[in-house]
Amino acid sequence: MLTRRSARQGGFVALPALLLIAVCFVLPVGNVLRLSFTEPVPGFENYVHLATESLYIRIAITTLRISVLTTVVAVGLGYLVAYVIAQASPGLRSWLLLVVLIPFWMSVLVRAFAWILLLQREGLLNSALMSLGLIQQPLSLLRNETGVLIGMVHYMIPYATLPLLSSMLAIDSRLMAAARACGAGPIRTMWRIFLPLSLPGLAGATILVFVLNLGFLVTPALLGGGKVIMVAQYIQFGINETLNWGIATALATSLLALVLISLVVASRFIRTETLFGAA
Amino acid sequence: MTDDGSMAATGGNQLRRRQVIGGVAAATLAAAAVGATKAEAASRIVVCNWGGEGIKAQSAAWGQPFAQHSGVPVEFDGSGPTFGKIRTMVESGNVVWDVCDANLAVAIDLGRKGYLEKIDWTVVDKNKVRPGFWNDWGVSHFVYSFVLAYDKVKFKDKPPRTWADFWNIKDFPGSRALSARTLGSLEAALMADGVPARKEALYPLDEKRALAKIKAIKDNCVYWSSGAESQQLMRQGEVSMALMWHTRATTLRDEKNSHVDFTWNQGLMIPAGWIVPKGNPAGKAVFDFIAFTQTPSTQIELLRLDGSGPANPAASAMIPDDLRDKDPAYGPNAEVQAVADPLWLADNQDRVYNDYVKIISG
Numbered sequence: 313m314l315t316r317r318s319a320r321q322g323g324f325v326a327l328p329a330l331l332l333i334a335v336c337f338v339l340p341v342g343n344v345l346r347l348s349f350t351e352p353v354p355g356f357e358n359y360v361h362l363a364t365e366s367l368y369i370r371i372a373i374t375t376l377r378i379s380v381l382t383t384v385v386a387v388g389l390g391y392l393v394a395y396v397i398a399q400a401s402p403g404l405r406s407w408l409l410l411v412v413l414i415p416f417w418m419s420v421l422v423r424a425f426a427w428i429l430l431l432q433r434e435g436l437l438n439s440a441l442m443s444l445g446l447i448q449q450p451l452s453l454l455r456n457e458t459g460v461l462i463g464m465v466h467y468m469i470p471y472a473t474l475p476l477l478s479s480m481l482a483i484d485s486r487l488m489a490a491a492r493a494c495g496a497g498p499i500r501t502m503w504r505i506f507l508p509l510s511l512p513g514l515a516g517a518t519i520l521v522f523v524l525n526l527g528f529l530v531t532p533a534l535l536g537g538g539k540v541i542m543v544a545q546y547i548q549f550g551i552n553e554t555l556n557w558g559i560a561t562a563l564a565t566s567l568l569a570l571v572l573i574s575l576v577v578a579s580r581f582i583r584t585e586t587l588f589g590a591a
Numbered sequence: 592m593t594d595d596g597s598m599a600a601t602g603g604n605q606l607r608r609r610q611v612i613g614g615v616a617a618a619t620l621a622a623a624a625v626g627a628t629k630a631e632a633a634s635r636i637v638v639c640n641w642g643g644e645g646i647k648a649q650s651a652a653w654g655q656p657f658a659q660h661s662g663v664p665v666e667f668d669g670s671g672p673t674f675g676k677i678r679t680m681v682e683s684g685n686v687v688w689d690v691c692d693a694n695l696a697v698a699i700d701l702g703r704k705g706y707l708e709k710i711d712w713t714v715v716d717k718n719k720v721r722p723g724f725w726n727d728w729g730v731s732h733f734v735y736s737f738v739l740a741y742d743k744v745k746f747k748d749k750p751p752r753t754w755a756d757f758w759n760i761k762d763f764p765g766s767r768a769l770s771a772r773t774l775g776s777l778e779a780a781l782m783a784d785g786v787p788a789r790k791e792a793l794y795p796l797d798e799k800r801a802l803a804k805i806k807a808i809k810d811n812c813v814y815w816s817s818g819a820e821s822q823q824l825m826r827q828g829e830v831s832m833a834l835m836w837h838t839r840a841t842t843l844r845d846e847k848n849s850h851v852d853f854t855w856n857q858g859l860m861i862p863a864g865w866i867v868p869k870g871n872p873a874g875k876a877v878f879d880f881i882a883f884t885q886t887p888s889t890q891i892e893l894l895r896l897d898g899s900g901p902a903n904p905a906a907s908a909m910i911p912d913d914l915r916d917k918d919p920a921y922g923p924n925a926e927v928q929a930v931a932d933p934l935w936l937a938d939n940q941d942r943v944y945n946d947y948v949k950i951i952s953g
Contacts, residue, residue: 367949374952433829455813455829538771538814541952552673554941555704 341568344561351558358562368563375543378457378532379525382464387517389465390472394513397473398480409477416470424534427463428454431535455537463531471524472517479513480506512582519578523571543567633689633873635664636880640692642669648897649692652890657883663873665880674701677868681706686870689877695864695933696940698729703937708867714878719885719903721862721920726933729864732884733899736837736860736919736928737775740844740853745831752856754783757832758804760811765831768824769805771814773940773947778859778929779834780804788857794932798943806950814951825851838898841917858928860919862902894918 348358362368397408415423430436431453438450453459483506491501529544543563550560636657640649646669654665670676672691678701680686693701701707707728717725724731741751742765751763757779760767769776778793780801786792805812813830815821821835822843828850840853865881883889887906891914893899894906900920901907907920915921919928 367945370949370952428823432827434827533816534820538816539952541948546948549944552675554944555674555678555700556941557675 344564347557348561348565351561358558359566361559362562362566368559371541371543371546371563374541375526378460378464378528378540378542379522381461382468382525383518383522385461386465386468386521387472387476387514390469390476390517390521391510391514393469394473394476394480397477398483412470412473415466420467420530421534423467424463424531427459427466427535431459431462454535455539457536457540459535459537460532460540463535464525464528467528467531468521468525472521475516475520476510476513479510479516483509515578515582519574519582523574526567526571633663633876635666636689636873636877637666637668637687638690638692638880639668639670639672639688641671644897645669645692648893648899652893652896653880653884656889657880660883661879663876663880672866677701677706677866678704681869684870686868686872688868689871689873690881691866691868692732693729693864693866695724695726695729695731695862696931696936698864698866699726699933699937700940701866702726702728706869708869708871710867710881711875711878714875715882716885719905721902721904724862724902725864729866729933730881730885731862731864731902732881733863733890733893733902734860734920735863735899736855736858737770737779737834738837738840738853738855738858738919739779739832740825740835740840740851741832742825742828742850743852744850750852750854751832752854754779754857755785757834758783758808760808763832765811766829767808767812768821768830768833768835769812769814770821770834771816771951773943774861774931774936775834775859776805776947777801777943778931779857782857782929788927788929790930790932793929794935796935796939796943798939798946802946802950805947809951809953812951837900837917837919841898855919855924856927858919858924860900860925860928860930862931862933863899 349355351358362372393412397405397412400408428435432438433450433454435454437453438447441447442450453462487505487509488501491505492498496504527544528542529548532540532542533545544567547560547563547567550556550563638649638654640646646667650665650667654667658664668688672688672693674697677688677691680688698707702709709727710725710730715730717730720731721734724734739751739754739757743750745765746763751757756763757767769779777796777798778801781793781797781804782788784800784804786797813824815824815833815835818836818839821833822839824830825833825835825843826846835853837853837855837858840851843849843851844853865884867877867881871877885903887901887903887909890899890901890903890906891909891911894901894910894914894917898917900918901910902920904920907918907922907925910918910921915924918924
């Protein structure tokens with residue numbers, strides 16, 4: 313427990329970091345907020361446009377749909393990966409963890425280009441399937457929503473795995489042994505003991521992945537073939553190319569609001585520390 | 592967020608660092624600087640272009656020769672002069688670019704909004720560009736074209752020649768690539784629908800008609816957002832035809848064992864243009880550089896290096912034989928193309944973009 317005194321000292325030590333955040337984050341975000349109400353004319357016009365024009369509604373729906381789908385698949389797969397790692401012997405565990413972390417450290421651009429090589433019409437996957445005679449026509453796995461989902465799920469699996477793993481490692485394995493000893497089968501032990509105990513990690517991973525998905529830019533731009541437009545792409549275009557700063561900043565503000573709401577909702581169910589793997 | 596978002600070319604690190612230092616210096620010396628006019632003799636000219644081949648080519652054709660000729664060094668920043676960056680620089684009063692590689696529609700758009708210096712016609716010569724390839728805020732330094740590129744192996748006996756062929760999926764099977772921006776795509780759609788390849792016939796664009804035509808092939812179409820992506824699509828056989836820049840199509844055609852060719856027929860010629868951000872550091876001296884880039888020999892050298900077509904008709908008349916099939920402005924190539932209308936584009940492009948996105952993402 314922190315005493316009041318040490319908390320005060322803690323606050324003092326954090327001061328430079330807080331200042332940095334104020335200058336590098338709060339000011340620009342404040343500026344974005346201001347622009348969304350003043351460009352091109354003062355008022356709520358930009359937000360009215362966002363709520364009424366079919367293009368913006370469609371971009372919002374696309375962003376939410378892709379974010380939810382990616383979250384479900386990435387967290388599901390991440391759960392399996394985390395479970396395997398948690399059950400492995402400590403020596404194997406660090407190797408498995410490395411396998412998860414290597415893609416985690418790789419640039420998003422490199423990963424998107426790697427998927428292009430694998431998924432394109434004459435790419436590795438289609439060539440293999442066709443030479444095996446499993447398909448006659450190459451599958452359309454790229455330059456559509458499928459491609460975007462594959463790329464995003466792959467990007468997100470480590471983000472799902474890490475909080476899940478830390479929550480699973482905190483589970484006392486003797487509880488499962490006790491359940492088995494009391495006569496529960498493996499499925500029942502999983503369902504009644506392990507899964508409920510891993511719920512905080514599951515909720516944390518879900519929120520973390522969902523929030524990060526909302527702002528994807530490079531992956532949909534490269535794997536979507538220009539047909540899958542998520543909100544970050546439209547913001548980038550509005551800021552850089554059309555000077556439509558009013559709409560772009562209103563979109564950015566709405567996106568930030570959605571992220572904050574997600575975090576607030578999440579904090580009611582879980583301790584926010586678990587989001588960042590400190591369970 | 593997750594993405595690092597660094598899709599822009601990273602060529603200007605050094606310059607950016609200098610920019611930061613410059614910013615600090617400017618802040619501390621602000622009082623001293625007030626009222627001081629820009630130095631008559633500029634110490635350097637900073638050109639912002641789009642990186643890649645363009646940095647090397649423009650530096651070799653224009654930068655180094657100008658430095659030799661005038662004693663003023665020319666530096667290139669390849670980070671891309673997007674609207675957003677120009678606006679931010681001008682509004683913050685911290686302009687680091689003297690001249691930007693843009694086009695004449697951008698010149699009108701940004702010029703009207705007050706972000707650009709007017710071209711100094713006492714130094715720069717209107718007669719050294721093709722007729723109409725200038726306006727108050729921009730002057731064409733080269734031309735490029737959107738052309739129809741195709742898989743010449745696939746369409747061996749009967750290569751496509753028109754946008755109508757491009758739209759004809761039945762007789763010319765395969766996927767298509769259009770641009771993710773409206774420029775080029777709308778014009779191609781109208782020509783496919785029977786509008787003649789002439790500026791007066793195309794503009795003002797009948798946007799509804801063009802968008803309906805694009806809707807008709809959208810199931811067979813992908814949309815590139817960079818020149819490299821358009822090349823990748825053709826090279827890998829992802830698409831059998833593409834609307835793409837002639838520079839990129841020429842490179843593809845001239846590759847070893849290439850299966851790609853293109854036609855100038857019904858191409859769309861775009862007047863690229865220099866623009867000068869308001870309050871540029873070198874002041875009036877930048878126009879000496881712009882005037883220098885109008886010399887025919889330097890424009891032919893640029894054509895040789897990166898395929899940019901000369902904007903000066905005098906240069907087009909002197910094109911050596913081996914460069915003719917690369918040059919969009921060379922007589923027979925230019926004749927079969929339409930020229931884009933910067934005025935219409937400046938007035939309408941942003942508005943139509945939203946309708947275009949609605950169709951291609953629908």
